[in-house]
Amino acid sequence: MDGAYFLYHSIGMYPGKARDLAAAMAEFALTWGTADDAQWGWVLPRRQRFIDRWRGILNAAPGSVTTCENVTAGLHAILAALPDGHLRGRSLLVAADCFPSNHFLLQALAPRFGFTLKTVPLRQGAARVEDEDFLDAWTPDVGLALLTWVSSTTSARIDLARAVAHGRRMGALVGVDITQGAGLLPFDVTAPEVDFALSTSLKWMCGTPGAGVLYVSPRLVPHCAPQVAGWFSQDNPFNWDIARFAYAPDMRRFDSGTPGCMAAIASLPALDWHAGQDHAAIRAQNRRLTARLFDIADALRLATLTPREEERRGGSVMLRLPETVPAAQVVAGLRAEGVSADHRSQTLRLSPGVLTTEAGVARLEAALARLLRG
């Protein structure tokens, strides 16, 4: 039933994922459970390989990426590390269709860090914030803008180059949440040049929970003083002199105490798999199957929330189900037919990836038609 898997916006899958993950965990268990001194020599290089795989995806320089538990935690780490006063008295700009968890964090931090949270609203009845509205709100009072490259509820993709160019004119720092596009669509932290980027490994990268990544531009890193300073945020973690703490010169300054390497180790087989793939072919398959999903939506007279132009969207097609048919019921009905999808309110979210097949799409179409007929 793999061919009808449409949950790449949530958890990515690739052939052999369960086997690879089990092997990596078994190897970890053996290493960690053997009474010798080989543990860290096995664990830390794997964590570094995970970081280097991500550097490849981001085209990021050595020493500019580290791990974080999730996107929200990574966002907290960078905001708390910015030079004193950068945000105080200024605005932090974000769109109302950002990932809500980021917005929850920003709301909590605004009074503590002394910035005004400026949230660009949706237009009446709209599902996504228009690029124009975001840029109109991006005035010189904005000290930092958090962009969401691809939306998790519409799969709309912003015009990143235009947004970053505007941000530079306004003198703001620019961060981007690339979670919904990373690993499927090409991304490069240097073109356009962003100040920081955040992602998880869960989606198109097919990794595990806990394997978040934070990139900070080498220009910005030396100005950052991460709040959670610890032994691993030093150049030499084995400096135990409490009178001689100093941050590492590079992104390692964002590491704190003993790194929780498990998620990186568990995600590494998926990242290794991904690195060996023909990325253009994966994208072409996604484009072929998402085009089919638009045809299905049209045939079933379902409104699409995702822009049709390929340049304006990520890897998903989000459909608005009629109010008369509860989305939870549709998702349960699809599940019963071996089709994996999910919903946010009445929005049905469909994301075809490497395991999704034409036959799977046909099964979805037949099941959806039946469920909508009632």
Ligand SMILES: Cc1ncc(COP(=O)(O)O)c(C=O)c1O
């Ligand atoms: C756009 C976007 N950002 C972030 C996340 C995840 O955030 P976190 O890792 O903090 O749970 C998701 C998950 O679906 C997402 O779609």
